[in-house]
Amino acid sequence: MNICVIDVGTSSIRSAVTDGHRVICFRQQRTPPDIPDPGLVEFDASEMAGVILQTATEVVAEVGGVDAVAVTNQRGSAVVWDRRTGEPVGPALGWQDLRTVGECLAWQAKGLHLVPNESATKLVYLLDHCDPDRRRDLCFGTVDTWAVWCLSQGASHVVDPSNAAMSGMLSEDGSRWSDEIVGRLGVPHRCLPEIVDSTGIVGTATALPGAPPIAGIIGDQQSSLIGQRCVVEGQAKLTFGTGAFLDVYTGADRPISEKRSDRGTFPIVAWQEDGAIVWGVEAMMIAAGSNMSWLIDDVGLLADASESAEVAGSVADTGGVVYVPALYGLGTPHWDFGARAALFGITGGTTAAHIVRAVFEGVAQRAADLVEAAEDDSGYRLDRLRVDGGMSQNPAFTQILADTLGRTVELCPVPEGTALGAAVLAGRALGQWSSWQEVADSWSPRAVVEPEFAVDRERWRDAVQRASRWYPELTDLGL
Numbered sequence: 001m002n003i004c005v006i007d008v009g010t011s012s013i014r015s016a017v018t019d020g021h022r023v024i025c026f027r028q029q030r031t032p033p034d035i036p037d038p039g040l041v042e043f044d045a046s047e048m049a050g051v052i053l054q055t056a057t058e059v060v061a062e063v064g065g066v067d068a069v070a071v072t073n074q075r076g077s078a079v080v081w082d083r084r085t086g087e088p089v090g091p092a093l094g095w096q097d098l099r100t101v102g103e104c105l106a107w108q109a110k111g112l113h114l115v116p117n118e119s120a121t122k123l124v125y126l127l128d129h130c131d132p133d134r135r136r137d138l139c140f141g142t143v144d145t146w147a148v149w150c151l152s153q154g155a156s157h158v159v160d161p162s163n164a165a166m167s168g169m170l171s172e173d174g175s176r177w178s179d180e181i182v183g184r185l186g187v188p189h190r191c192l193p194e195i196v197d198s199t200g201i202v203g204t205a206t207a208l209p210g211a212p213p214i215a216g217i218i219g220d221q222q223s224s225l226i227g228q229r230c231v232v233e234g235q236a237k238l239t240f241g242t243g244a245f246l247d248v249y250t251g252a253d254r255p256i257s258e259k260r261s262d263r264g265t266f267p268i269v270a271w272q273e274d275g276a277i278v279w280g281v282e283a284m285m286i287a288a289g290s291n292m293s294w295l296i297d298d299v300g301l302l303a304d305a306s307e308s309a310e311v312a313g314s315v316a317d318t319g320g321v322v323y324v325p326a327l328y329g330l331g332t333p334h335w336d337f338g339a340r341a342a343l344f345g346i347t348g349g350t351t352a353a354h355i356v357r358a359v360f361e362g363v364a365q366r367a368a369d370l371v372e373a374a375e376d377d378s379g380y381r382l383d384r385l386r387v388d389g390g391m392s393q394n395p396a397f398t399q400i401l402a403d404t405l406g407r408t409v410e411l412c413p414v415p416e417g418t419a420l421g422a423a424v425l426a427g428r429a430l431g432q433w434s435s436w437q438e439v440a441d442s443w444s445p446r447a448v449v450e451p452e453f454a455v456d457r458e459r460w461r462d463a464v465q466r467a468s469r470w471y472p473e474l475t476d477l478g479l
Contacts, residue, residue: 001432003423004066004212006056006151007416008048008073008143009220010094010242011293014416015055017063020423020432021442023414025062027055033094039101039328041094045079046087048143049150053207056151060209068430069151069205070216070422072223073143075166078122080130080191081146083137086154089130092146093122095166096243096286096328100125101337101474112184113259116337117286118168124185140191142167144217148203151214156203159193160217161269161277173254174269174277198222198271199425216425220418221245222270224388225280226425227417229443231436234380237417238367240389243331244288246370248281248378255281256377263373264333271425281378283332283370287341289390291325291359294341301352309396312357319354320345322459323362324467330366333373334468338475342467360397364404365460371405386445388412402449404457410445 002024007014014028029051034042060066076095081088093099100121107114107121114120123140131138141149142163148156164170164177169187171178177192196202196217203214218226221239225247228237236248248255249270260266270280296302302311322344324330329337343355375382387409391397402409414420427433469475 001427001430002063002066003216003426004056004060004069004208005419005422006052006069006071006147007220007418007422008052008071008147010074010096013048013051013055014419015052015059016419017059017066018419018423020420020427023419025059027058029055034091039098041097042091043077043094045081045092045146048092049146052147052150056208060212065210066212068213068215068426069208070218070426071144071147071151071214072218072220072418072422073147073163075142075163075219075221076117076119077143078119078126079141079143079146080123080126081139083139086149089138090126093126095119097122098328098337112181114168118166120168120181120185123167123187127187134186134188138191139193140187141193144219145193148214148217151205151207152203153206155206156214157193158196158202158217160196160198161272162198162219162222163217164195165269166219197273197275199273199428201429215429216422218271218422218425221247221282222268222280223421223425224417225249225270225421226439227419227421228386228388228412229440230386231440234378235386236374236380236382237386237388238370239417240288240363240387240391242288242290244285244363244367244370244389246283246367246374248374248380248382250279250281250378252276252278254279260335261377263376264331264335265373265377273428281374283374285325285363285366285370286329286331287325287327288363288366290327291341291363292391294327295356295359301356305390305394308356309394311353312360312396315351315353315357318345318358318361319350320347321350321354321358322463323355323358324463325359325362325366326467329474330464330468332370334464336468336475338471338473339468340470342463344463344466360400361404363391364397364401365457367401368404368457371407382407384408384410386410386412388415388417390415398449399452402451403453404455406451406454408451409449411447411449413444413446
């Protein structure tokens, strides 16, 4: 069974045809967000739609048709468009956008816990600018909603709970929009999409050759969780994309009662099937692969990512240099949006290779922070981590990661597990997989990396403290 999976990431859009085990054909186009000012992250939703349709059409045509389409995507971003014309009313706001930090503070003071990487305050910002009187007939969507709308040529305005939960406007049990939150924010119910199962036919992709059914919708991290076959309680994966996300599958019971725990993790809707929600625990690193982009595009220490392994491997250690990867602040467990990236320990003998290796080690140290927090909140010991994303293709980094975690690292058979996970959901809708245990039993890692030596984390913890609260006014968000 061939599934076309459209994966809308933060910096690129990928369309692939897969049977849930391997990728048959693939197209990717870079779509980096616009950053008009520090802390502002925008993208052109119309351009996004064009790339989605172009890449998906190409892969569907290459294989002569597919059985279904699935969508997986960056979460927490916000798109608003006119229902009649289908045209966006302004720039869409990316999940990393921090322009609503002040609004989040104000709502927190009023007892409503909202965070900048959710889409709720982004939606309010867009509505206030394009429809202050709330009279227009507008549609809101996270990126999955926008993609399905475009694929169905306006026939389907839907969202699955894994994405809806990242809006900050869902009820605590994950089943519906919260009337209280939506009302307090002044968001018209008519602009909100219908909440549907993550697996199931929700529309028809009439914009693609053959008009295949749209049979799966899921947020990218949850999709990677399924793609790496973490569908048994206590299994976990790490995805290193623009940011990095650790997700632990916990089953039918909500893992923690708080919106976010004292350890900085939060419960996520993993997926919904036949109206039943299953859950997970998530820990988040705001900047992972974006540190590599910084080395290449901004600092110029690398020509491209492909040479980073050789450069980092040319030195045995960092020469005492420690890098804190806080380009946009620190996520789990600190949640300090006032922290900033920092290099410590530079001397006259520090080379580019030392700095590149320090960046790898800093990202790995942040990953260890996520694991410790998730273990505390989930109650599971994570002895083995399944890993995907762009940085998982770098052998120098994966060895540093295994050493820093002190745990076995299993590498996903394809670079991005998101494609496989969304395909599994669409396949479930069409009867391809008889049970979730069958999905679990199909795991086959590309490689297994064992730790070679223990890593001291005390100097790392000291460096994090030094990089924290660089902008104190952004630190005390209580997020």
